[in-house]
Every structure is written in C-alpha cells, then in structure tokens.
Amino acid sequence: MDAENHPQGLLPEGVTSPAVLAERLEAHDYLADTGLATACFLALRLHRPLFLEGDAGVGKTSVGHVLAGVLDAPLIRLQCYEGIDASQALYDWDFPRQLLHLRAAEAGGERDPDRLEAELFDRRFLLARPLLAALETTPSVLLIDEVDRADDEFEAFLLEVLSDFTVSIPELGTVRAEVPPVVVVTSNRTREVHDALKRRCYYHWVEHPDFAREVAIVERRVPGASGRLAEQVTSTVQRLRTADLLKPPGVAETLDWTEALVALGTTELEPELASATLGSVLKYREDQERARQQVAGIVQETVAG
Incomplete structure (x- = not known):
C-alpha cells in the first residue's frame, strides 16, 4: 500500500496521533509508553512491518494481539523455531486427502493422467x-514471533x-495480497x-516499563x-532485574507472581x-x-518502604 495514495495508511478511523493510538491500546488493556505507541502509529501509517526487539517478557508478542483487537482483524501467528522452513510457514499439500481423491477417481473410471x-x-x-x-485474509495482523530462533535461510x-x-x-x-497484512516481527535477540x-521494517527496542507503568499494568491485568x-x-521484580541472573524476570513474570500471591489470598508480600513462590518469577534453579x-532482604526493604 502506498502511503501517499492512502494518507491514513492502516490506521483505524479517528486515530490521528500516537497519543490517540495509545488510548486505543489502553482500551484493550495494553499500556504502551510514548516510544512504542509512536512505533505502532508509524508502522500502521506508513504500512511497514513493525520489528520489536527486547528482553523476553516485556510484552512484544502482546503488541500483535492488541493491534488485532484495535483493528478488529484476525491475528495470524507464525511461531518461529530452529529448523522451520518455507513449507511449514507458507503452504503444504494435504497428501492424505489427495490420495483418497486419487483412489476415488480411479475407482470411478478416471484414467486421464493430466486431468487427475x-x-x-x-x-x-x-x-x-x-x-x-x-496474504489471503483481508484485513489481518500477521505476528512473526521470535524470528531470532529461525536460521539465516528462513x-x-x-x-x-x-x-x-x-x-x-x-x-x-x-x-498476491489484496491489502497486505499488518506485520509484527518480534525478536528476543x-x-x-x-x-x-x-x-525493511520500522524498528523499536521495547524497554522494561518504569515502576509506575508496571504497577499500572499489574493493577489492570x-x-x-x-x-x-x-x-x-513490582518493586521486588525490578530489583531482581539488576541482579546477576541467567534470565531476569520480565513483565510476564511480574504478572505471574502477582497472580500466584492473589491465589494464595495474600494482600501484602512477605519474605x-x-x-x-519464587517459581512464579524465576524459571532457573540457579537463579x-x-x-x-537476596529476596528476603529485598522484600523486607520493600515492605518497610
């Protein structure tokens, strides 16, 4: 799509600025900062794929989901992994059905090989x-998730x-796509x-949220x-992110830990x-x-503060 011929690009009606788009995202329970809202706005306005890179758990994949909600379009997800090839991402032939059709055609007397x-x-x-x-679904949001797991050929x-x-x-x-899909590509680097x-894409590095925004995310979710x-x-998780860990916790782990504590009926974090409940936030035994x-001391300081 040519942005000059389509001045609104793929933006929803009434979305005239990143701030307005941020409000639409928030209405779908995604609290985007100014940088991410601007990246989403420009990707839609210019109709370019949006490449999101950042640590695991910062909400990159959720951007594809929330854009599908804002645009009222189906989300089509391609999960990348080591060894994925074109046939697994693009198309394949239904060999069992083809074989059944071939047998039925031969049983019915069909002998013309070209016709078969x-x-x-x-x-x-x-x-x-x-x-x-x-490509065949208009409109649609295509989420190409964790492209860094695939190889160079893919x-x-x-x-x-x-x-x-x-x-x-x-x-x-x-x-050929009648209207190319909105594309979100993510990478954990x-x-x-x-x-x-x-x-080829509009690039944006997704940071961990600051304290106030992460608290707001937890309260919303x-x-x-x-x-x-x-x-x-949130305070404890943000302190843990500065520790020497194999996998520092992301926002996803903040939410998991909070949900676990709520399930246990607590209203305040105790050492x-x-x-x-560290298994909700740290996924490696070494971590x-x-x-x-450290966590007992961190929590004591957090509670005292």
Missing part, C-alpha cells in the same frame, strides 16, 4: 500455513515475502537478525491484587511467602538459589 493431476493440485487440497493465510525467505507480499505456487500461480530484514501488593511485587539469599 489437475484435480489433485486443486486449491481445495492446499493447506494454507500462516504466511499464505495472512530469514532470507521472510524478507522476500515481506518485500512484495506475493507468493508463487507452481501448481496454482501467484497469490538470542542472535543478531540481519540488517536487510530490519531495514490482575484486578484482584491490592494496590500495596502490586507495588511490592517467607516470597521465597516459597532461584542465587536470589533466595
């Missing part, structure tokens, strides 16, 4: 994987698809993603938590209970052992 081949590679036997499904393939939003299927021809893909508990958990010596 044409029938076998009909669109009804094509299994659309996330990329093809996104990254190059993605770049080709995102460049013109077309796919060539030898048996059927070229599929377990490896460097090539510059070519980043240049865990309404059963007292204000005091939300503040204590003994904090130590007993738990390292933090268990």
Whole structure:
C-alpha cells in the first residue's frame, strides 16, 4: 500500500496521533509508553512491518494481539523455531486427502493422467500455513514471533515475502495480497537478525516499563491484587532485574507472581511467602538459589518502604 495514495495508511478511523493510538491500546488493556505507541502509529501509517526487539517478557508478542483487537482483524501467528522452513510457514499439500481423491477417481473410471493431476493440485487440497493465510485474509495482523530462533535461510525467505507480499505456487500461480497484512516481527535477540530484514521494517527496542507503568499494568491485568501488593511485587521484580541472573524476570513474570500471591489470598508480600513462590518469577534453579539469599532482604526493604 502506498502511503501517499492512502494518507491514513492502516490506521483505524479517528486515530490521528500516537497519543490517540495509545488510548486505543489502553482500551484493550495494553499500556504502551510514548516510544512504542509512536512505533505502532508509524508502522500502521506508513504500512511497514513493525520489528520489536527486547528482553523476553516485556510484552512484544502482546503488541500483535492488541493491534488485532484495535483493528478488529484476525491475528495470524507464525511461531518461529530452529529448523522451520518455507513449507511449514507458507503452504503444504494435504497428501492424505489427495490420495483418497486419487483412489476415488480411479475407482470411478478416471484414467486421464493430466486431468487427475489437475484435480489433485486443486486449491481445495492446499493447506494454507500462516504466511499464505495472512496474504489471503483481508484485513489481518500477521505476528512473526521470535524470528531470532529461525536460521539465516528462513530469514532470507521472510524478507522476500515481506518485500512484495506475493507468493508463487507452481501448481496454482501467484497469490498476491489484496491489502497486505499488518506485520509484527518480534525478536528476543538470542542472535543478531540481519540488517536487510530490519531495514525493511520500522524498528523499536521495547524497554522494561518504569515502576509506575508496571504497577499500572499489574493493577489492570490482575484486578484482584491490592494496590500495596502490586507495588511490592513490582518493586521486588525490578530489583531482581539488576541482579546477576541467567534470565531476569520480565513483565510476564511480574504478572505471574502477582497472580500466584492473589491465589494464595495474600494482600501484602512477605519474605517467607516470597521465597516459597519464587517459581512464579524465576524459571532457573540457579537463579532461584542465587536470589533466595537476596529476596528476603529485598522484600523486607520493600515492605518497610
């Protein structure tokens, strides 16, 4: 889509600034800071893929979900992993159904090989994987999650698809998106993603939220938590992020820990209970052992403060 010919881009009606978009995001329970709201606004306005990079648990994946809600469009998710290839992301043929059709056709007396081949590679036997499904669905939000887990070859393939939003299927021809999907690409930076893909996108590094915004996120997402508990958990987690841990906790872990404490019926964080529920916030045994010596003191300071 040419931004000059479509001055609103893919922005919803009435969204005229990043601040207005931030209000729409908040209405869908996502509290974005100015930088992220601006990145989302420009990605939609200019119709460019949005590349979000940052530590695990800061809310990158949730951006795809909330944009789908704001745009009232289906979310189509492509979860990347080591070894993923084009057929798993694009399309495949339904071989069992093709075989059943072939047997039925032969039983019915069909002997024309060209006709049989044409029938076998009909669109009804094509299994659309996330990329093809996104091209064929208008409007849609395509979430390409954790692209850093895929290899270089798959990254190059993605770049080709995102460049013109077309796919060539030898048996059927070229599929072109009537309106290209909104694309959100996320990376936890377990490896460097090539510059070519980043240049194709609008790039934004997602920071951990500051204290006030993280407390607001907890209060919004865990309404059963007292204000005091939300503040204590957030303060403790933010202190843990500065510790020497294998995997510092993200916002997702802040929410998990708060939910666990609410489930136990507490309205205030206590050192003994904090130590007993570390499995909600720290997912490595080494981190738990390292933090268990510190967390009691951190919680005592937080409660006293």
